[in-house]
Amino acid sequence: WDEAMTACPEGWHLPNDDEWNALLNYYGGVHYAGKALKEGGRSNFNAQLSGYRDKAGFFGKINESAYYWSSTEQNQDYASFKGIYKSVDNVGTYTYTKPDGLSVRCVKNK
Secondary structure, eight states: OTTGGGOSOTTEEOOOHHHHHHHHHHTTOTTTHHHHHBTTSTTSOOBOOOBEEOTTSOEEOTTTEEEEEEEEEOSSSEEEEEEEESSOSOEEEEEEETTSBOBOOOEEOO
């Protein structure tokens, strides 16, 4: 998460939960937005089902789901993320430990 917070190029930023929720609402809400955000969906977001990497170096859920960090911090050890899944159209909001590896999607500054 610390690296994700600095991963976006100048003029861009890691979206917070409110920005993620605006995107999800635009595409029908949390129960339907996953369909639009997946590869080939109508959003052109084209979420790659890249899974995650835990702090021990284990990779999991590759080709099953995509997880994207939010800049919203829950506490010193955890931050929010969004989950997009191959088998369902909902998008989940969760928290994960900051040392673990999730994907990053940057948003252009206004």
